[in-house]
Amino acid sequence: MLAQNGHVDVRVAPHIDAITQWRRDIHQHPELGFDVHRTASLVAEKLRSFGVDNVVEGVGRTGVVGVINGNSIHSGTTIGLRADMDALPIVEQTELDYQSNTTGKMHACGHDGHTAMLLGAAKVLCETRAFNGSAVVIFQPAEESGAGGRIMVEDGLIQRFDIQQVYGMHNLPNMPLGRFGMRSGPIMAAVDTFDVSLTGKGGHAAMPHLCIDTMVVAANVISALQHIASRQADSLDSVVVSVTSIKSDNDSYNVIPHTVKLKGTVRALTQEVKEKTEQQVKDLINHTAKTYGASADIQYWHGYPATVNSDNEARIAAEVARSVVGSTNVDANVPPVMGAEDFSYMLNECRGAFVFIGNGESAGLHHPKYNFNDHAIGYGCSYWLALVEHLMPAN
Ligand SMILES: [Zn+2]
């Protein structure tokens, strides 16, 4: 199975079995949000056992940060490498022998793999130290919800550890194993969410003329929102508007409801498009409701910003990935993904790049049958190692 193993750094290869065991252990013990106490303790304990120079727990509540100094630190360069530790509230259906031991919690986004790969890189970096500067390994909680990345940044992550560039990695199902993808500019979307309460006038379903039928208003609102992506947005901009929930205050056959509530999400790749879309969503909802004599109460929540790679660091990430897996296995202009990622908060503070690593054929992220591919571990660890040694070459 490890036919592509020729690309794995020889200093990483001997550790892959151990790293795989850590990954499966983390997989079996998933934790949610900031409540990643077991995982964070395991990470801190391992970092100490590797001889990491400084291990700091509790950064951004349950985040863990480790500082690894090279043979020399005279370059004054410090780079951050980030992994995420949290799982999802999903009932696992993989039937793996190391599947989740907690019903309703599952590592369905591969953060178990991200954490294990960064731990593996930390171990090898501690052994080799063939660089001039400091590598800061960052293990964050609450990526899936709770903005752990933002909370770590607000806890002074970048300044406290003097991080000058920061790099992140996420596995991508159905990108072939041994491949990397990245791009300069936006690589993942900004996500906002909204709640709408539409109020008309309820009454007997046989006498709609005496009512303001909020169901019909809701149907028109949902239809109208489709015009944003298809008609109002520039066709060269990426924007997604999805209504994901509709609930009326009535559950019978013969009553026109008084209120109907909608939920939805908006995704865009730039701040400009995001702001424009927010206004369009609000206008369409308000105007459509008004057209039918109903009213709309909109609550609009700003979520994670777009994940935007800086040009030079995206180029460096591509160069480093090529040095690991060869140029045919690196797509330096990978299409952006319309999911969101709170590594964006770190990139908003600091230059850097987020890359995708192929997970091979697998169920999609957040699917109950998803599993991180252990065969990606060698490539991921080798990339981290190569990145550190490229950015901070030993004298
Ligand atoms: Zn996820």
Ligand SMILES: [Zn+2]
């Ligand atoms: Zn994820």
